[in-house]
Amino acid sequence: MSSTGLAELTDPTGLRVEANAVLARLVSDDTGRAQLRDDQWRAIEALVAGKRRALVVQRTGWGKSAVYFVATSLLRRRGSGPTVIVSPLLALMRNQVEAAAKAKIHARTINSSNSEEWSSIQAEIAAGEVDVLLVSPERLNNPDFRDEVLPQLAAATGLLVVDEAHCISDWGHDFRPDYRRLRTMLAELPAGVPVLATTATANARVTADVAEQLGTGGESDALVLRGPLDRESLSLGVLQLPDAASRLAWLADHLGELPGSGIIYTLTVAAAEEVTTSLRRAGYTVASYTGRTENADRQQAEEDLLANRVKALVATSALGMGFDKPDLGFVVHLGSPSSPIAYYQQVGRAGRGVEHAEVLLLPGKEDEAIWQYFASVAFPPEELVRRTLDVLAQANRPLSLPALEPLVELRRTRLETMLKVLDVDGAVRRVKGGWTATGQPWAYDAERFARVAQQRGAEQQAMRDYARSTGCRMEFLRRQLDDETAAPCGRCDNCAGSRFSDKVSDAALDTARGELNRPGVEVEPRKMWPTGLAAVGIGLKGRIPASEQSASGRALGRLSDIGWGNRLRPLLAPQTPDGPIPDDVAQAVVTVLSDWAKGPGGWASGGSDAPARPVGVVTVASRSRPELVGSLGARIAEIGRMPLLGSVTYTPEGTGARPSRTNSAQRVRTLHDAFTVSPELAEALVSADGPVLLVDDISETGWTLAVTARLLRRAGATEVFPLVLAVQA
Incomplete structure (x- = not known):
């Protein structure tokens, strides 16, 4: 030295x-x-x-x-x-x-x-x-x-x-x-x-x-x-509002009362886009910031917030760490994060350079379903990990993610995360061209993964407790982070009384209900087959021919949104018994059809390039909800005064097959031979000589619609318009 x-x-x-x-x-x-x-x-x-x-x-x-x-x-x-x-x-x-x-x-x-x-x-x-x-x-x-x-x-x-x-x-x-x-x-x-x-x-x-x-x-x-984790500038509060419309209306009524500019966090991209649209209609200058936002648009949104050119960024956790605006005046959560530690981190964006900042949590009933979805993409079970290691070991070359994905039952993002863990553990190695197995012994630490899952459950319970707590909220969060100096803050709503009313105006509530109850989401068609199908014996690749594609479709809503998603999630939950389509849902689907027909590019729009009006309805066979899908198809046919032409049914080979819920190639492999168009339906399609509506309950990836639409087009349908209750996105 x-x-x-x-x-x-x-x-x-x-x-x-x-x-x-x-x-x-x-x-x-x-x-x-x-x-x-x-x-x-x-x-x-x-x-x-x-x-x-x-x-x-x-x-x-x-x-x-x-x-x-x-x-x-x-x-x-x-x-x-x-x-x-x-x-x-x-x-x-x-x-x-x-x-x-x-x-x-x-x-x-x-x-x-x-x-x-x-x-x-x-x-x-x-x-x-x-x-x-x-x-x-x-x-x-x-x-x-x-x-x-x-x-x-x-x-x-x-x-x-x-x-x-x-x-x-x-x-x-x-x-x-x-x-x-x-x-x-x-x-x-x-x-x-x-x-x-x-x-x-x-x-x-x-x-x-x-x-x-x-x-x-x-x-x-x-x-x-x-050090101690108290944030003297933050005033924490929780507002318990009855439904999503009330929470959206509260923002429309009260956002202007919050100091300076700030961040409104949502749990999903769909919710962020809904809230952004609603607040803009209410006259606020806001911008959306999510994982789907292009990098240039993200940077512009950051600059606009830093310069106070927007009242708020409506953001997902994509804006979670590190964003530094010392005078950020508020953080509002429309929906509760699943971890008090994550929540503390996000609210910590506020009040860094000002004496007072407001932090509000507006929890929702849909939060639990969103937590469950994110928990479902945890580290895969051992058999899937071993399968991946075996595939890599048997390959005589590095395998890229697109090449590996068709060979294992894992969606690409989850597969990549798993490979990174295995790489750190020494079982695989990333090289030019993809991934290889090292041959090093590797043990599946099931006990640790179970403990981590248990810890996640405890964190979720802590967030439920936080929302219901009658004690100091800052002290609660600090104790969750094991801050031994935690003590009542004297500033939160439980210590000093709530600073905000939970009342919303009738006008704002009516507007919010109208926006959230406005049905209809575009369903983009699949245009390219997934890579790697040849590796699983399917001779499809590249662009799907235009003559075999479906047209753009419609869904009543997204499962992840805070409008129709709240109605559709319980209806389509696995534990919900099958039954006929509820009247309110059927009427909303009719509204979607009417708006679709009259909207830009719709068959009733009057444009010179408008497609022909559908001449019939076809349903997709359903294992779990045959009555729901069948009754939906029948109602649409009745109201639209079209014939119910029949159903795309399962082949004997496809009757017991369950499509992969993980990656596209495996899903297409399972679906490819799973459906058939009966001679009776094929004859009806030729006789109808026109477009058809293809009706199903849910589109998780778009591949069921793509495969069944291809069958219908090849059997004689001039066009296929998919119509589903919900999309997974």
Whole structure:
């Protein structure tokens, strides 16, 4: 160690003065009064003077980013290499780059949205011109990056920072397998390179797990700094409203009363789009921010919120971590997250730089169904994992996700997550061209997966308890994060009384009901066969011929929306007995048909390119709801004064087959020979000589409609218009 380093260890006063000066630049303080918090200084001292590893668990807004930016500046002055920050979201990366510039720190990012800059960024790193490199956790296992860039980066790194480190732990609410690859990078770091992990949302179990994953658990000199999690600026409250229309009406009536601009969180993309449309009609300037939002539109929405050009972003958890707007005045949840830790993290976006911010939870009856859906995509059972490993072992080449998907019963996103876990565990490896099996022994940790599932159930119960609690809400959340200093806050609705009425105006309620009860969702047709069908013996590939496609269809609603979804979910639930179509649902379907016929491109629109009017109705055979589907088809035929031509029925081979609910290729494989058009139906189609309505109860993936429409087109239907009660999206 240099004499300078020895002096700093024995008398760090000069180093702290230098650190405070960097902080002043970071926070744009010209008065010279900016001072690091004691724990901020302890972390910086450990990293810079002690070259130690540190885990910092502190509330949102505490200043965790100041720790690694100040430490970076001090380390760079002492000749250290660049800081590498592993950061999970583009929004967070953008904030961090801007913050670094204030401290005269040159930061660059390598992520999925700037691939055209990667070569020049790597050249800048090699030239020593980059102080901070931000990378996504997914980049750590990109073959080119992992094999060519990462070893050089690990050798040159002066400080490794793991932001949002709770993502490392599968006990946490936002586990990401790619984060666990950091163990490899840690193992390759030269001795004496400091490491900092930061998070605002880790209870004691997650903290211990993160420490172990990072290697800090075995380091006798590792520093863990865990502070109180109270947010003095936040006033928490819950409003129990009877239904989705009342919650939407409450927003229309009261959004203007909330301070400044803020975020309205929803649980699904469909709900975010519904709420955005409704609030715009009510006269508010709002924008939608979801996983479906294009990157450029996301960036524009972030900028509009930062500049207070919108009253709110209506967002899913895509805006969960890292978005930094110090004067954010409110966070409203339209629907309850399944974890109090996730909830604490999201509400922590508000009130970071203002004295008071409002936080409101408006729970809904549909929340439980949405929790169950997300729980259903947990780590697969052992037989599916073993099947995947066997397929990879038997292949004589790497298999890409599209090539592997048809061979296993897993949807692509779930398959990819599983492979990442197996990769970290050493059972598979990602290489150029796809994935290969390593042949290393691997054990399915069923006990741990069961414990994690049990923990998820406990978190869901905690959110139910939070919504019903008569005690201090901030204290409740802090205790969920194992904050031993938790005490009544004196600010929440239970401590100080509710600041908002749960009353809604008749006009707003009528409008909301009209919007949510407005039936009709477009059902896009499948136009391309899934890749890899040849591998499972199906000779279909590429674009579905126009002469065999269905037309655009309609559904009464989405199962995930907060309007008709609330009516359709119990009707189509597996435990609901089969029965005739309810009158209110049938009447709504008639409304959908009427709007469809008269709308743009409808057969009653009068346009020169309008399709011919349907001349008959065909139903899809149903194992679980034959009476529901049959009665729906009959009602449509009766009201539309069209003949009920018949049903696409199951073949003997398809009678017992159950379509895969996981990936498209496996679903098409099962459906391909499962249906048939009887000679009687084929004759009726030829005699009718026109388009038909194809009626089913639900479209989960669109492949049942695609396969049955193809059969009808080939049997003589000139066009097929799908009509279903619900779509899964």
